[in-house]
Amino acid sequence: MRWDMLDEEACSVARTVSVIGDRWSLLILRDCFLKVRRFEQFQERLGVTRHVLADRLKKLVKTGVLVRSAYQDRPARYDYRLTDKGMALYPVLMALVHWGDTHGADGRARPVHYRHRGCGALLDPVTVCSECREPLDARDVAVEPGPGLPEGHGLLDLVLGARG
Amino acid sequence: MRWDMLDEEACSVARTVSVIGDRWSLLILRDCFLKVRRFEQFQERLGVTRHVLADRLKKLVKTGVLVRSAYQDRPARYDYRLTDKGMALYPVLMALVHWGDTHGADGRARPVHYRHRGCGALLDPVTVCSECREPLDARDVAVEPGPGLPEGHGLLDLVLGARG
């Protein structure tokens, strides 16, 4: 399967993955949330080749995750910032960070702490149910076919089979 | 930069990304949470080449996200299941799904609904602060250097610069 087919899939993960599902894009986004904005800065921090960086930035702009805007004229210089759509990826990044800290760290201490300005405490991200506010566990969530699931889609069998 | 260097980085995102940060791994994990377990089933559903699928499964087993176990002898047949470490990736997957549903759907209806067994309601995943339980927004979170951040690391400048 080729990647340009993924965004037409009836799967929300596949559509998201077609936008941000390569390694460099995720690392670029991490840096965006740390307020990195310029090509040279991304390049130096990530160690990615300029060719690939240019390609990924172009792709993220095209998909509306970043916006490219001039921060000076003469000579024209551009930077890259998160749009609202890009900002909405914050839970994804925080979930990645948290998993890395708790399951991929091999006992190493956390490189970064996150302080909630609202309550002043150091925080962990917790994913909860929007309705009852209880933390989510895969075993407590049942999948059901939604209105956007095409008839005869292979996913239907899985969804029904996974019931109970 | 090569990918085998990423898991030695002092960045939690980089370490996570070195494990699950390619497109196929994420889609394999999506299917794992839908209770797909067998090689043939992954291959048919994802359309990935068998070569790459074998490679990714091997990698996910090696990193402790999946476990390979025999579900029958004669002939020996193996399946792949999420470990606890793999289950802990649920927030990542739910965040990806939610972003795809709300920002990548182009008005399409959701293919799948998620019902919380605890409260019986259809849910959205919400990422909240572990301390005050308020939903997280990138603008409300300040980054601070943690004990695991090496001295002189480039990230330090960013963390300090991003303060306030």
Add this chain to the structure above:
DNA sequence: CCAACACCGTTCCAAAACAGAACCTTGACA
């Protein structure tokens, strides 16, 4: 006995993506 089948991979080749390095453009500055 032999053929067909199911499952889980491995091997092969051509096409695509990537790393690394050099180069280009615009304009400031000396």
Add this chain to the structure above:
DNA sequence: TGTCAAGGTTCTGTTTTGGAACGGTGTTGG
């Protein structure tokens, strides 16, 4: 005139991938 900085693009050789065929192992059916 020369150098520098930012933001890319171009070039070449190596890796990874897609696509398809093949292999191994045991079960089933004739």
